[in-house]
Amino acid sequence: xxxxxxxxxxxxxxxxxVLFALSDPVRLEIVGQLAAxxxxxxxxxxxxxGPEMPKSTRSHHLKVLREAGVTRSVQSGRxxxxxxxxxxxxxxxxxxxxxxxxxxxxxxxx
Amino acid sequence: xxxxxxxxxxxxxxxxxVLFALSDPVRLEIVGQLAAxxxxxxxxxxxxxGPEMPKSTRSHHLKVLREAGVTRSVQSGRxxxxxxxxxxxxxxxxxxxxxxxxxxxxxxxx
Numbered sequence: 289x290x291x292x293x294x295x296x297x298x299x300x301x302x303x304x305x306v307l308f309a310l311s312d313p314v315r316l317e318i319v320g321q322l323a324a325x326x327x328x329x330x331x332x333x334x335x336x337x338g339p340e341m342p343k344s345t346r347s348h349h350l351k352v353l354r355e356a357g358v359t360r361s362v363q364s365g366r367x368x369x370x371x372x373x374x375x376x377x378x379x380x381x382x383x384x385x386x387x388x389x390x391x392x393x394x395x396x397x398x
Numbered sequence: 399x400x401x402x403x404x405x406x407x408x409x410x411x412x413x414x415x416v417l418f419a420l421s422d423p424v425r426l427e428i429v430g431q432l433a434a435x436x437x438x439x440x441x442x443x444x445x446x447x448g449p450e451m452p453k454s455t456r457s458h459h460l461k462v463l464r465e466a467g468v469t470r471s472v473q474s475g476r477x478x479x480x481x482x483x484x485x486x487x488x489x490x491x492x493x494x495x496x497x498x499x500x501x502x503x504x505x506x507x508x
Contacts, residue, residue: 304423307421310417384497386493392413
């Protein structure tokens with residue numbers, strides 16, 4: 289498996305694909321966890337983000353989020369760290385992510 | 399075909415289903431047209447809203463929007479008039495529809 293992922297440039301993001309990426313309860317929970325992450329905390333890694341689920345299911349959800357430009361995956365040693373592309377999304381659709389996040393209930397596990 | 403449609407109550411709306419309903423270019427165009435409708439103008443009817451497409455395709459898109467609670471269809475004489483459930487959506491997810499609409503490009507036909 290390649291150690292780097294490709295991510296769409298901010299100009300390539302499309303509203304339908306971002307909305308589709310956000311249109312799933314598991315992906316919304318992942319995005320909520322990423323949004324709640326604070327600088328200084330242990331980074332969120334791909335292998336453990338979101339609720340309990342099979343590895344292949346998690347990989348699928350992370351792929352949908354990454355390909356839509358909602359999240360970024362970065363290799364750090366043996367782990368893939370995950371972050372929210374908040375600035376990019378806010379630049380393209382001001383207020384969208386904030387409105388969605390305020391509608392996301394608390395994550396089951398942080 | 400029944401002359402009345404069922405619509406989910408505002409409390410039944412869910413964020414994933416609303417985001418899914420909005421995650422399609424044709425449905426976004428329909429929502430943009432509905433949002434641009436002004437009081438006093440000829441009401442938008444189901445049969446002609448959105449871009450050119452087969453009747454069955456339009457019906458499918460309108461069903462997704464209606465069942466998610468994004469739009470309301472009301473029988474008026476021989477036509478079904480379509481409206482955006484803006485107040486309901488704003489009440490549940492303040493700012494969401496506004497952010498989405500600002501990302502929707504101009505409708506092809508008004």
